[in-house]
Amino acid sequence: MRAKNYFVGAAFALLASGMASSAMAQAEIKIGEINSYSLLPAFTEPYRKGWQLAVEEINAAGGINGKKLVVISKDDGGKPADAQTAANELVSSEGVAMLAGTFLSNIGLAVSDFANQKKVFFLAAEPLTDAVTWSRGNKYTFRLRPSNYMQAAMLVEAAAKLPAKRWATIAPNYEYGQSAVSVFKKLMSEKRPDIQWVDEQWPPQGKIDAGPVVQAVAAANPEAILNVTFGADLVKLVREGNTRGLFKGREVVSFLTGEPEYLDPLKDETPEGWIVTGYPWYSIKTPEHDAFLKAYQAKYNDYPRLGSIVGYQTIKSAAAILAKAGSTDPEKLIAAAEGLSVGSPFGEITFRKIDHQSTLGAYVGKTSVKDGKGIMVDSSYKKGSDYLPSDAEVEKLRPKD
Incomplete structure (x- = not known):
């Protein structure tokens, strides 16, 4: 009898444990987050802090329709x-309601393809290639950050006013760099048919040999340069360019350089007067x-980077989508x-129905140096909705779902 009671008791304990685990699972909503943490810590560490702050705020306010939000992150x-x-592990083993994140454009496209094949909702945080929402866009993928097209259009608005006619480009040789150069040249040439593109340099991402790149651009004798390098490659390019006088007397237009992640390491080597997109957190009022x-600042005792904004807004947006859908069904998430x-x-942003691109904008300004540090000056916020093509144009760019 004692043995029988023991086994019955054990069975009830296991059943109760299972029921408790099931109840706990039902009381949670999981988001699977993927990013290049080990490869690009300058951006992804602030990004992680941003989404962790968002999770904390969401749960403190009652979660998502009363359910606790849990983010499971992978590198x-x-x-x-x-x-x-x-992505497969998060969906099949962890049972996440949606996928979010990614930084590099080629990785964003890979996860987007996975989401499309497996019919899983994916909120792309950072990848900027236009292919994410246009040529390779799909019904399951949405994007938060302003795309290459949007940022190029913002920069061209200022670049087209420059007197320079001879232009050279420097960009990392992968999806992001190729996309950025292509769309900038297209939009710039439309506004300035007199432009000549005299040189293109395509260093490998993360492995720039800055000396030969600078030498080749200087030999082409451009009047202006488009730069798309970032991170450690940008530091090497600026250092070598400053040493060899590449930027002296030349205009430079540069994607992303005004973001603290990339501006801070330049310190007093920051070139003056580059036209850049970025995030002047210290002057936004x-x-x-x-x-x-x-x-x-209260949570981390540190200032935010653009990654902080992206991480924070990715999870805030994901939570808003889940709350509106009232479900984790992918079709209902898309509709929401x-x-x-x-x-x-x-400020307020909208995820467009036609291409799933958000209208989050960016700040455009010029680089300068203050107290030995690189900063953005003369900056202004450009609303994303003002720099997107018409619905008719998008329909030509995006495949039918």
Whole structure:
């Protein structure tokens, strides 16, 4: 009898444990997050802090329709195949309601392809290639950050006013760099048919040999340069360019350089007067940004980078989509996301129905040096909605779902 009672008791304990685990699972909503943490810590560490702050705020406010939000994060190591493996594990083993994140454009496209094949909702945080929402866009993929097209259009607005006619380009030789150069040249040539493109340099991402690149551009004798390098490659390019006088007397237009992640390491070597997109957190005076800045500094005792904004807004947007859908069904998430407007530290943004691109904008200004540090000056916020092509143009660019 004692043995029988023991086994019955054990069975009830196991059943109760299983029921408790099931109840716990039902009380949670999981998001699977993927990013290149080990490869690009300058951006992804602030990014992680941003989404962790968002999770904390969401759960403190009652979660998603009363359910706790849990983010399960994986490192893709900068490899598309590893990102797809991580995505598969998150969906099949962890049971996440959606996927989010990615940084590099080729990785964003790999996860987007996975999402499309497996019919899983994917909110791309950072990858900028236009292919994410246009030529390789699909119904399951949405993007937060302003695309290459949007940022190029913002930069061209200023670049087209420059007197320079002879232009050279320097960009990393992978999807992001190729896309950025292509769209900038297209938009610039449309506004300035007199432009000549006299040289292109395509160093491998993360492995720039700056000396020969600078020498080749100087030999082409351009009047202006488009730069798309970032991170350690940007530091090497600037250092070598400064040493050899490449930027002296030449205009430079540069994607992303005004982001603290990439501007801070330049310190007093920061070139003066480059036209850049970026994030001058120290000069943004709006209620939405003030609230974010205060919360971020209180939690981390540090200033935010653009990655912080992207991570924070990715999870805030994902939570808003889940809350509106009232379900984790991918089709209902898509229906909830299309046309959804949400608040952000940069003001209200909308995920467009036609291409799933958000209208989050960017700051455009010029580089300068203050107290031995690189900063952005003369900056202004450009609304993403003002720099997107018409619906008719998008329909030509995007495949039918």
